[in-house]
Amino acid sequence: MSGSLLSAVQVLLVAVGGLLLTGVMAKVRARAEGRVGAPVTQPLREVAKWLTRESPRAGGASVLAAVPYVLLVTTGLAAAVVPLAGVVTAGSSGADVLIAVFLLLTGSLALALGGLATGTAFGGMGASRAMTLSALTEPALLVGLAALAVPQRSMDLATILRRAVAHPAGMASPSHVLAIASLLVVVIAETGRLPVDNPSTHLELTMIHEAMVLEYGGRDWALLSLGQAMRLGLLFSLLATLAVPWGVATSGAALPVLAGVVLLGAKSVVLATGVALIEVRSAKLRLFRVPELLAAAFVLAILAVVVGVVAR
Amino acid sequence: MSGLGDGLIDLAAVAVLAVAVAGLWRRDVRALVGLLRLQGWALALVAAVAAVRGRDVGLGVTAALVLVVKAGVVPVLLGRVARRDPGAREGAPLINVPASLVIAAALVALAVVVGAPLHALDPTASTALAPLGLATVLTGYLLLVTRRRALSQVVGLLVIDNGIALTTFLLTSGVPLIVELGGTLDVLLVVVVIRALLGTMRARFGGIDLDGLSELRD
């Protein structure tokens, strides 16, 4: 299987998988709270339904129309570049850690600009809060990723994964554990889950992410929610792959790649279930307590780097 | 065994430091006591692994002592004090939580730079970890300096002590039993005295917030 074919598979996987993971998390939450909950495929069906509806567009129409495209293209590009199911190209693949980070950041910028373009109070509020949190998340994210990269002596994700698979003992090292813990907080913040943001709230005092996307409807909303689901799918599967790199295909043959895909799905579902259980057990933090959480994640990341340097 | 032992010591030493940092993050005084218990366990694990590896009975006894005193008696005593005023929280630390966490990160980096020569003296795997002990001491100091409640400050003091103990375990694979015994008993004494003191304070002033002590009273 060639590199570009695998990329295409990964984009598809992240798109469908992201929607399914959203469904899984809703299901887990429902079950934990004693409800039956909607079927896991519900988000998929909803996107398909909204796609056929007309799009109402208010002020800033051209920006509102463009935002879902930017979000989908940047997230899709990140999903194509990053190795998730397999590392099949030899040598440096261009799958740099920072490319993925900054592609995702571009999606956040587009969402925030969309929020401001509507010219409503809510859009600006959401954009302001989301950008503040994203600025505070970035140090933890970059330092946490650096902690994973330094022991493998590469910032290329493909190389990192290949070397991690070859030396599985590194996964139990304190540096790795701390870095993954810090990245987990980052992923929770970036995907807007509890305790940072509540994806199902529409209360103005607590909304962060939802406030930016209030003005989308119909087809625009379908594309936008697909983009958000892809973002979630990408972040979860990337974290799962980095945490436990077992099963990542290192050759292009069909069987290992298939195994890699299946294992990737399993790891991501486990992670999503875990995050959903955290959500059930935690209340939303006050907005100005979130920086404390992110600072804690940042310190974990610094500890990860330092411990990695000390204990090597 | 050696690989597993190294891994365990690594994890436990990092846990001691991570718990100290978590102490800066939590505001709930009772959570702090819980963290202290956790730190005691991790410290005992470091000593125990070092004892097994060095086949050192004295160190084994020290490990047991650490477990009993630092993970058992001390947290229980402090827990009783904490339970007297339930819901006691660190209101506003002198330096806010994100800032103190960032400072802690800087202190950890400083400890690594300053502690590097220790490793150069005796380059083994466990001396390489010694800066973590130093970092724990510094973090404990930060806790001691920035918290307002007397109980949080006691926790800071005990974190410093744990950091010193961690450094000695890692650097020398344990001090003579008698020295450790003395140190541990000192800590116990301090806790008992402070507990009595806090009880008196509460009886006199109705609280243990140290800012209330800035002026003399009859």
Place this chain on the structure above:
Amino acid sequence: MSLLLAGLALGLLAIVAALASPSRVRVALVGTLGALAAALVGAAAVATLAGRTTRTATISSLLPFASLHLRLDALGAAVELVVALVAVAAQVFAVGYARGRLRSRTATVLQGLFVLALLVVPVAGDVTTFLFAWELMALASLALLLVDHERPSARAAAVWYGAMTQGGAAAITLGLLAVVRSTHATSFAAMAAARPGTGALGVVAFVLTAAGFASKAGAVPLHVWLPRAHPEAPTPVSALMSGAMTALGLYGVARVDLGVLVEVGRGWWIGLLVVGVLSALFGALHAVTSTDLKRLLAYSTIDAMGLGLAGLAGAGVLRAEGRPGVAATLVVGVLALLLAHGAFKALLFLASGVVERTTGTRDLDRLGGLASLLPRTTAAVAVAAGSAASVPLGAGFVGEWILVEGFVAGLGRSAPGGVATALVGLVGVALTSGLTAVAMVKLLGVGFLGRARAERPASGDGEGRATSLALGLLALVTVGAGVLPGPLVAVLARAARDVVGPTGAGPTGSVTSLTLASTATALHPLGLAGGAVVLVGLVVLLARGGSRVVRATRAWACGRSDLSPRMQYTATSFAEPVQRVFADVLRPTVDVTVSHEEESREIESVLAYRSRVDDAVERALYEPLVRAHDALGRRARILANGSVHRYLAYGFVALLIVLVVLG
């Protein structure tokens, strides 16, 4: 070399033309000549970078007592490229933009002189030429700041700028003299070859030159002039100051401190790194909270230059740790950052001039909805803001990427000192880049998107042909350098080798890729662009599968129908969460005034909320200094009480003292 000399001669010709030509054609003639001159110099820089040759020339008849030594090597050419690019854009822009006093003979001559001085600094081959050009640059820009001398804010800015820039120039002069003293050479090439020692003289030279150059680059705490001078200067001059002149500050650090004072101890570099990181954070935070468009840009310049300073200082530390490859990577990152910053910051400053001309204000709290009024400017600003926020395939991303990779490479395999240095640098870059993104979203989202917050004219007549051409040129460079960074980095790596010496593992680039050996990673921008095109096609296909009906509606806004533009988030409210999180650093003054109805204390009639973020460094450091200076001056008045006899007596006493001392 002939290209360079031709360019500089054309620059001189432009000044002569400004003196001689009638006012009708002056601006167009001078602008065209100046742009051509800068373009020729830029071409010379490209030729030098591509041809791997260093060229030198001596002009002996131009100045009395001294001759000008010009030397164009790879490092100089890399910086010259930035200066030339900004100069071309600013001159073209000025043709369409200059009105009123900016068209006067004095202003055009000064602008020509400023551009010429900027172009000479990077090619100065010896200390005399360098200091001459440096001083000319400082004085010309100071005079340009006073073109609008009626405004008190411009006069105040000029006082600050004059004091700081002359202090900086004095420090640089003394520092360079110390280098000359210890190397017995006056040309930079001979100085670098002589390798001055580590003695006290070397440290003095390092501290003085680093402080002087860093103040030009707006490093904290020597930055106070920058957020005053850059916004108050006429727009093309702001762009030149911010895009090109600050870059020359970093050029000075690279040329003298990194290139000549090789043996200076690691500790001094670590100090400079901390200064750089603090400047970056300080600038980024103030950029987020500023509401004046140009002030925001000025603070964001401090932030970018702080990162550059941190990168150069990191290179100094890691070279001393024996990691020349990583040091070269960092230097290349800084040079790429300078080029990207020159392009996007000049663009943003020029665009802010268009905005001010159109709306009559620079206050972001009163702007908004400019996208429909100034579509071309908005598009250009979007490109520049994206580049500043490190969006991939923008020029800014390339610089930031290389810088971060350099610091991460410093984390591995270094001694603990190197690790701590790299960690500080990495954290600084990460936090700064996040905050810069906030500032840029604010600039674009609040200023240009949304709805207009105040009355304004119906047409965008500030958006002329020449101005749009200048913006378009800069936007093109921004995207071009982002999509094809390989060749650029390949030549910048040559410049880095000039600075840090021969290295094995610096960055390499080809047309399709950019490879960093120190972290075993690569960037394939063309591949990314291709992938993006394919994905756009896929999304369009998906979207066409759905409904294509679009209905124009009013905004829903949770059901509020009486939505006025004043209900939008303003620049101040957008920045409020950041301001609150970093309140300990920014120390904002916030007051809420409540006035009550006359009948009852319970009913409030007016609630006013004011929040103001002043420069905390200025307040804590400079105000006492200025006050002490004032007091000293008042005391000194006793010496001069107006009595002629006393003044004559001073002269007599002075004569006696001289006699005694000499005798």
